[in-house]
Amino acid sequence: MATAKTKTVWFCKECGNESAKWMGRCPACGEWNTMVEETVATGKKNGPAAVSVPGSGHKPMPLSHIDSSVENRMSLNNGEVDRILGGGLVEGSLVLIGGEPGIGKSTLSLQIPLHCPNLRTLYVTGEESAKQVKLRAARIGGDDSGCMIYSETLMENIIAEARAMMPDLMVVDSVQTMFSQNVESSPGSVTQIKETAAMLLRFAKETGVPVILIGHITKEGSIAGPKILEHIVDVVLQFEGENRGTYRLLRSIKNRFGSTSELAVFEMTGKGLREVSNPSEMLIPMHEEGLSGVAVSAMLDGTRPFLIEVQSLVSSAAYGTPQRSATGFDVRRLNMLLAVLEKRAGFKLSVKDVFLNMAGGLKVNDPACDLAVISAVLSSNFDFAIPSDVCFAGEIGLSGEIRPVAQTDRRVIEAARLGFKRIFVSSFSSLEGLENEGRASAIEVVKVADVPALCRTLFKN
Ligand code: TYD
Numbered sequence: 126m127a128t129a130k131t132k133t134v135w136f137c138k139e140c141g142n143e144s145a146k147w148m149g150r151c152p153a154c155g156e157w158n159t160m161v162e163e164t165v166a167t168g169k170k171n172g173p174a175a176v177s178v179p180g181s182g183h184k185p186m187p188l189s190h191i192d193s194s195v196e197n198r199m200s201l202n203n204g205e206v207d208r209i210l211g212g213g214l215v216e217g218s219l220v221l222i223g224g225e226p227g228i229g230k231s232t233l234s235l236q237i238p239l240h241c242p243n244l245r246t247l248y249v250t251g252e253e254s255a256k257q258v259k260l261r262a263a264r265i266g267g268d269d270s271g272c273m274i275y276s277e278t279l280m281e282n283i284i285a286e287a288r289a290m291m292p293d294l295m296v297v298d299s300v301q302t303m304f305s306q307n308v309e310s311s312p313g314s315v316t317q318i319k320e321t322a323a324m325l326l327r328f329a330k331e332t333g334v335p336v337i338l339i340g341h342i343t344k345e346g347s348i349a350g351p352k353i354l355e356h357i358v359d360v361v362l363q364f365e366g367e368n369r370g371t372y373r374l375l376r377s378i379k380n381r382f383g384s385t386s387e388l389a390v391f392e393m394t395g396k397g398l399r400e401v402s403n404p405s406e407m408l409i410p411m412h413e414e415g416l417s418g419v420a421v422s423a424m425l426d427g428t429r430p431f432l433i434e435v436q437s438l439v440s441s442a443a444y445g446t447p448q449r450s451a452t453g454f455d456v457r458r459l460n461m462l463l464a465v466l467e468k469r470a471g472f473k474l475s476v477k478d479v480f481l482n483m484a485g486g487l488k489v490n491d492p493a494c495d496l497a498v499i500s501a502v503l504s505s506n507f508d509f510a511i512p513s514d515v516c517f518a519g520e521i522g523l524s525g526e527i528r529p530v531a532q533t534d535r536r537v538i539e540a541a542r543l544g545f546k547r548i549f550v551s552s553f554s555s556l557e558g559l560e561n562e563g564r565a566s567a568i569e570v571v572k573v574a575d576v577p578a579l580c581r582t583l584f585k586n
């Protein structure tokens with residue numbers, strides 16, 4: 126690039142906003158201290174290049190003339206991954222898998238081709254040597270006959286090889302290690318990441334080859350630093366989970382071809398990732414009867430109901446200002462629930478420290494957990510254990526009323542399936558779906574209207 130002139134610009138690491146000078150605060154996303162300096166070649170376009178989708182043509186056309194037949198989907202022979210993709214990988218899609226280092230991104234993306242016989246895969250590794258990939262493949266096992274390993278980081282070479290091979294699937298590990306000659310900055314910089322993603326998107330759309338792109342996550346939790354990457358790709362899957370534990374959660378946070386907020390659960394074993402098709406098995410830890418401060422919530426994540434244990438500890442405040450701390454639950458919502466308990470049911474919690482924890486490292490935002498949260502808090506406050514075959518599903522309103530939640534019937538059926546004997550729901554819940562379900566007769570559905578009614582029923586003796 127001897128002839129191209131260069132200039133210095135500033136990019137926001139969070140949103141990719143470009144600016145001619147440094148600023149303490151990004152004017153686009155409002156984040157502080159996120160501007161980084163980069164050199165770009167002038168006279169060249171640096172943003173994502175124009176993409177032509179096969180079959181769409183280049184001229185405007187009436188909506189009615191556009192072919193709307195269902196996309197071609199390819200099964201990846203992995204029930205959990207297929208499900209969160211919305212029923213398989215769509216032809217020509219660009220899928221970003223993000224997560225912290227060591228969580229299992231490379232393992233999953235190597236496991237997919239190894240467990241899919243007849244799939245010709247081009248696995249591009251910029252992070253590990255071909256030998257390291259071989260060692261990993263030996264651990265995972267499976268059929269490696271259709272898997273080509275390519276150790277390269279220059280995007281121009283990668284695209285050329287991919288066009289020559291025309292694989293059924295391409296994996297690129299990782300976006301931060303790849304670079305293009307078109308851009309004069311180091312691998313991992315905002316401009317390089319944008320250019321790499323744009324080149325892969327163009328390749329995927331022109332050839333119909335689906336591409337899985339791996340990206341690291343920053344400390345703040347956004348994928349690959351700039352949010353701009355999430356805008357470019359079709360699907361974003363994010364690996365979560367405590368590194369200490371062996372369970373891994375894969376969450377769909379963007380999906381142009383399916384629903385978002387779907388969740389898949391895996392367990393990291395000595396031979397790769399095992400699908401956990403019944404997530405309740407990990408979220409309700411086994412322990413002895415009679416622990417106070419524990420309540421089970423029948424929640425819904427995406428479209429799937431499952432049960433999760435809510436743990437709470439209420440103790441007298443050691444300092445003047447009581448502490449409120451929540452892991453996996455919104456602390457503002459916890460404060461609201463405590464205020465409702467104080468004002469509507471007369472519990473003096475303002476002089477207590479309250480700690481709340483969701484089992485399994487899960488982040489919960491289903492309002493149906495409210496009922497289990499207040500039950501756990503009250504249980505700890507009175508040191509009165511809730512029987513372990515009882516669970517809850519209900520939202521708490523500001524006047525202390527218990528409101529019905531979406532798909533209560535499916536939650537009841539899931540609780541019955543897992544052997545729970547009683548479930549507390551709102552008095553106003555509709556339970557039409559239960560009539561045709563034989564299993565539901567095994568569980569007693571207790572309808573409660575407000576917080577005082579809940580206390581009377583739950584702690585009656
Ligand atoms: P890896 O896929 O390399 O993580 P990432 O690509 O997201 O950085 O995950 C590696 C971790 O998983 C590592 O700590 C080793 C462990 N592991 C297993 O426990 N079992 C296995 O079969 C494999 C392949 C890895």
Ligand code: MG
Nearest residue numbers: 230231252298
């Ligand atoms: Mg890796």
